[in-house]
Amino acid sequence: MPSKKRAGNKKKGSQSNFAKLSIFQTSKYKFKKSCPLSVKGAPVVDYKNIRLLKKYMSENGKILPSRITNVSQKKQRELSLSIKRARNLALI
Amino acid sequence: MNLYEHTIVARQDTSPAQIKQLTDKYSKIVEKNDGEIVQTEEWGLLNLSYIIKKNRKGNYIHFKIKGSGKIIDELEKNEVIDKNLLRYITVKVKKFDLDAKYFSKKDEYEKKEYKKDYNRD
Numbered sequence: 001m002p003s004k005k006r007a008g009n010k011k012k013g014s015q016s017n018f019a020k021l022s023i024f025q026t027s028k029y030k031f032k033k034s035c036p037l038s039v040k041g042a043p044v045v046d047y048k049n050i051r052l053l054k055k056y057m058s059e060n061g062k063i064l065p066s067r068i069t070n071v072s073q074k075k076q077r078e079l080s081l082s083i084k085r086a087r088n089l090a091l092i
Numbered sequence: 093m094n095l096y097e098h099t100i101v102a103r104q105d106t107s108p109a110q111i112k113q114l115t116d117k118y119s120k121i122v123e124k125n126d127g128e129i130v131q132t133e134e135w136g137l138l139n140l141s142y143i144i145k146k147n148r149k150g151n152y153i154h155f156k157i158k159g160s161g162k163i164i165d166e167l168e169k170n171e172v173i174d175k176n177l178l179r180y181i182t183v184k185v186k187k188f189d190l191d192a193k194y195f196s197k198k199d200e201y202e203k204k205e206y207k208k209d210y211n212r213d
Binding site: 092 | 099101138140141142144150152154178179181183189192194195
C-alpha cells in the first residue's frame with residue numbers, strides 16, 4: 001500500500017514539474033538547449049537580485065534543479081550559493 | 093587590499109537616528125583599521141521573509157568596503173554583541189557593481205516585470 005501511494009505522489013510531482021517547464025521553454029516540443037544565464041547580456045547572478053533568484057526557485061522556496069531550468073553547472077553553483085546568502089538575510 | 097560587500101539587518105523598531113548612529117559606528121571601525129568605505133546604501137525597511145526574534149521587518153544597511161581582512165574580523169566581533177542587529181553578511185567580491193540598485197524603486201520595477209510576463213503568456 002505505501003509503495004502505491006508513493007508512486008501516485010511521484011506522478012503528481014512530475015506533472016507539476018512539467019508545468020514549471022513551460023516557464024523556461026518556449027514551447028512544448030522545442031526545447032531550449034542553451035543556458036539562460038550564460039548567454040551574452042545575461043543578468044549577473046547576485047544575492048541582491050531577488051527578482052532573478054525567485055525565477056529559479058519553487059513556490060515553496062526550494063531551489064529548482066538544473067535539469068528543469070537548463071542552467072549550466074557553473075551558473076547553478078553560483079545560483080545556489082547566492083540563494084542561500086539571500087535566505088540568510090531573510091530576503092527570500 | 094580586498095573588496096568586501098557587507099550587509100547588516102537592524103531591528104524593525106530602530107529610529108532613523110539610531111540607524112544613522114549604527115552606520116557611523118561601523119564606518120568608524122572601518123576607518124580606524126585603515127579601510128575605506130566606497131559606498132553606503134540604505135535599503136530601508138523591508139519585509140523579512142520569515143520572523144527573526146519576533147521581528148517582521150528589518151532595516152537593511154549595505155556597505156562596500158575596501159581594505160584588509162582584519163577589518164571584517166573587527167566588524168563582526170562588534171556585530172555579534174550588538175543587540176540592535178538581527179543578521180549580518182560579508183561577501184568578498186572581485187569587482188564592485190556600483191550602478192546596480194536592486195532596492196530603490198523596487199515596486200515600479202516589479203510591476204513592469206509582471207506586466208511583461210503576462211503579455212508573454
